[in-house]
Every structure is written in structure tokens, then in C-alpha cells.
Amino acid sequence: MxxxxxxxxxxxxxxxxxxxxxxxxxxxxxxxxxxxxxxxxxxxxxxxxxxxxxxxxxxxxxxxxxxxxxxxxxxxxxxxxxxxxxxxxxxxxxxxxxPDAVDDVTALGMIVQGASAWLLLRRSVHLEPGESVVVHAAAGGVGSLAVQLAKARGAGRIIATASSANKRDLALDLGADVAVDANEPDLTAALIEANGGRRVDTVLEMTGGTVTDQSLRALAPFGRLAFYGMASRTEPSPVRPATLMAHSTTIAGMWLAHVFRLPGDVMRTALDDLFGLAVAGRLRVxxxxxxxxxxxxxxxxxxxxxxxxxxxxxxxxx
The missing domain is CATH 3.90.180.10 (Medium-chain alcohol dehydrogenases, catalytic domain)
Known part of the structure; x- marks a missing residue:
């Protein structure tokens, strides 16, 4: 072969x-x-x-x-x-x-990117209806699905970031309320401004480096950031426990492989939900x-x- x-x-x-x-x-x-x-x-x-x-x-x-x-x-x-x-x-x-109604690209998009977005929102940041969510790399595999899933879960404001105008337009087309240039020098201020002047409730982050640092500074009290990659290959700044306490901040990490250590078939539950949304036309890869x-x-x-x-x-x- x-x-x-x-x-x-x-x-x-x-x-x-x-x-x-x-x-x-x-x-x-x-x-x-x-x-x-x-x-x-x-x-x-x-x-x-x-x-x-x-x-x-x-x-x-x-x-x-x-x-x-x-x-x-x-x-x-x-x-x-x-x-x-x-x-x-x-x-x-x-x-x-x-399912017969699901094509190859959609099936592949759901098994890692879709399941990751599903777990990030439900297990890592526990997004509640009405809360704001920042989706970095919103035109990517996980990000594009996370935008749509956040909308399906009733997010109050979906803030997408992307590095080009075309990618930002795609994020808006998928359901984001506002799209921010990922290269903004003061990303913290840009995210807060995109949320109507309020700090954000949740962030899905996979870039690393200063993007992580500035996203953490944009979180509201009891805000949650879920970290699931490091595309920049640059480590963010170390975080001290006292800093977390100062703003009641939660930082989570997510690696899809750990889903198989959870009780019950969580992956089957996620895929059933994702495939169902896709067949209904509410989620597209x-x-x-x-x-x-x-x-x-x-x-x-x-x-x-x-x-x-x-x-x-x-x-x-x-």
C-alpha cells in the first residue's frame, strides 16, 4: 500500500x-x-x-x-x-x-475538532447560556466548530479572533457576534471592547505566548480559560496562584485522549450530538x-x- x-x-x-x-x-x-x-x-x-x-x-x-x-x-x-x-x-x-447523511469531511471534522470543541465548552469552561466566549483561531478546525456550538448553547456574545479579514468574515458567517484581528497589539483591550466594555467570561485558546497572557488579563471574575494547543510554539508567562486568586480565575488544559478515561462513553455521546446537529443543518464542518x-x-x-x-x-x- x-x-x-x-x-x-x-x-x-x-x-x-x-x-x-x-x-x-x-x-x-x-x-x-x-x-x-x-x-x-x-x-x-x-x-x-x-x-x-x-x-x-x-x-x-x-x-x-x-x-x-x-x-x-x-x-x-x-x-x-x-x-x-x-x-x-x-x-x-x-x-x-x-450516518449515511454525513460525508467524509464532516465525519473527520467531528472526531477530533468537533469533539474537542464540544468538550472545551461543556467540560473545560462549562459555558452557560448568556455568557461571553472568546474563540481564538476561529476559522480553524476546532474554532469554526466552537463558534457554532457556542451559538447552539446560547452564548451571550461570541468573540472570534483570526489573523486575516477573510478568516474573520468566515467566523462572522458561522455565528460569531464580532471578529477581532488576532494581531492586535493590545489584545486584552480589543477583547474587552468587543464585549461591550466588559471583561469576558470564557476563552478557548490554542496559540500560546502573548495571546494566552493577554487573554487571561481580559477575563472577568470567575472567568475560565481552556488551553488546548500551542500553535505559536511559545510558552505563555508563568501564572502564580496568587494571580488566580486575585480575579477568581480558572485555567484548564484539554487533551482529547483523556476523554477515554471518563466514565461512560462520552465520545459516543459527543459524536451523537455533533452528527445530529450536522444532519439537522445546525453545524457544518x-x-x-x-x-x-x-x-x-x-x-x-x-x-x-x-x-x-x-x-x-x-x-x-x-
Missing amino acids: RAIQITEFGGPEVLTVTELPDPAAGPGHLLIDVSRAGVNYADTHQAEDSYVSASTLPMVPGGEVVGTTTGGRRVVALVGTGGYAEKAVASEALAWDV VAGGEYGLSEARRAHEDLRARRTTGKLVLDPSR
């Missing part, structure tokens, strides 16, 4: 198309003919071995696929690694059936671009350069 293999850690240049033996599915696993593989920012960290969990070589990157099992089921699955290939193996516990397997390097280059919006996918057939 054709696959992308990494034999040394680094940037997009280490993604190489190669021929590998077909994987075999053991007990409790499914062999999937991959119709599309998702491309996530986490994959760029995986390629350079800077992800939350360590990577080992050689490796086929890619953590999510949608396709058909040897038994004829159409599923979307988390695979950890091995997704950038014509065939992949997934644990039966990490594969979910996809923004298609960010489809690349052939041979174009995986370009996909990573575009993602790291912030040239993309929405969900990126690879087509293993080309």
Missing part, C-alpha cells in the same frame, strides 16, 4: 511517500480501507516529536481516518498513528459508525482543502503557515 512514512524527525520535508506492506488487524481491531485521512495540527508536532506523547520511528503519521471496514461498515476512527495510508488498523473501541497523499508535505506547510481554514484531509488514492 502507499503511505507516508517518517524515518527522521523534522518539518514537512520528512514526510515521504513510500510502499509498505498492508497492515493486519488482530483481535479487537478493524482493518479499514481509508477513503480520507484527517490532517491535524497535532500531526505537525508528531512529525517533529514535540507532541504531548512521544513519537517513535519509523512512523506513518495521521491519527484519524474514515473509510470502510472489511465487513462493510463505514466508520470514522482514531488510530493514533498510521492514518496517512491507503489502509489503517483501528481498535474497535475507537471506531464509530457514520468548513472544508479547508483536500490534498493527495503525495501532497502531504504541502498540507503541513500550509497548516504551519496558517494559510488554511477549516478541516484538511488527505485522499490516499492520489
Whole structure:
């Protein structure tokens, strides 16, 4: 089978198309003919071995696929690694059936980005109806869905940030009440102004560095910030407990892998909700671009350069 293999850690240049033996599915696993593989920012960290969990070589990157099992089921699955290939193996516990009305891009958009947005709003910041929420990188995979989910949950004011006018327009089209330039020199003041002069209740943040620092300073008393990535690869300033107490601030971290340690099948609950909203026309995955397997390097280059919006996918057939 054709696959992308990494034999040394680094940037997009280490993604190489190669021929590998077909994987075999053991007990409790499914062999999937991959119709599309998702491309996530986490994959760029995986390629350079800077992800939350360590990577080992050689490796086929890619953590999510949608396709058909040897038994004829159409599923979307988390695979950890091995997704950038014509065939992949997934644990039966990490594969979910996809409704006929849900296309491949939507299915892939929900399993990581959709579930992340769902968990951030419900579990991390506990968004209540009427509260304000700042969604950074609002035109991205998680951000574009978080804007829509926040609206569905009755957010009082949705403040989107994005780095270009086109991306800000997209966020407004998806339901944001106001869009702020992510490059504002005084982002704290810009966020407060966007909220009608009031400090904000909640923030979903994945940039790091000064964006995190300035977002924390924009929080109202009992405000909550959920941190789920560090696209800038720059650490924010250290936070002292006394600073948290001074404004009754809550900071949460979210890594999707931890959802599987929760009691009950929270992931199934999230996907049922997300797929239901999609079928009803209340939630849409923004298609960010489809690349052939041979174009995986370009996909990573575009993602790291912030040239993309929405969900990126690879087509293993080309």
C-alpha cells in the first residue's frame, strides 16, 4: 500500500511517500480501507516529536481516518498513528459508525475538532447560556466548530479572533457576534471592547505566548480559560496562584485522549450530538482543502503557515 512514512524527525520535508506492506488487524481491531485521512495540527508536532506523547520511528503519521471496514461498515476512527495510508488498523473501541447523511469531511471534522470543541465548552469552561466566549483561531478546525456550538448553547456574545479579514468574515458567517484581528497589539483591550466594555467570561485558546497572557488579563471574575494547543510554539508567562486568586480565575488544559478515561462513553455521546446537529443543518464542518497523499508535505506547510481554514484531509488514492 502507499503511505507516508517518517524515518527522521523534522518539518514537512520528512514526510515521504513510500510502499509498505498492508497492515493486519488482530483481535479487537478493524482493518479499514481509508477513503480520507484527517490532517491535524497535532500531526505537525508528531512529525517533529514535540507532541504531548512521544513519537517513535519509523512512523506513518495521521491519527484519524474514515473509510470502510472489511465487513462493510463505514466508520470514522482514531488510530493514533498510521492514518496517512491507503489502509489503517483501528481498535474497535475507537471506531464509530457514520450516518449515511454525513460525508467524509464532516465525519473527520467531528472526531477530533468537533469533539474537542464540544468538550472545551461543556467540560473545560462549562459555558452557560448568556455568557461571553472568546474563540481564538476561529476559522480553524476546532474554532469554526466552537463558534457554532457556542451559538447552539446560547452564548451571550461570541468573540472570534483570526489573523486575516477573510478568516474573520468566515467566523462572522458561522455565528460569531464580532471578529477581532488576532494581531492586535493590545489584545486584552480589543477583547474587552468587543464585549461591550466588559471583561469576558470564557476563552478557548490554542496559540500560546502573548495571546494566552493577554487573554487571561481580559477575563472577568470567575472567568475560565481552556488551553488546548500551542500553535505559536511559545510558552505563555508563568501564572502564580496568587494571580488566580486575585480575579477568581480558572485555567484548564484539554487533551482529547483523556476523554477515554471518563466514565461512560462520552465520545459516543459527543459524536451523537455533533452528527445530529450536522444532519439537522445546525453545524457544518468548513472544508479547508483536500490534498493527495503525495501532497502531504504541502498540507503541513500550509497548516504551519496558517494559510488554511477549516478541516484538511488527505485522499490516499492520489
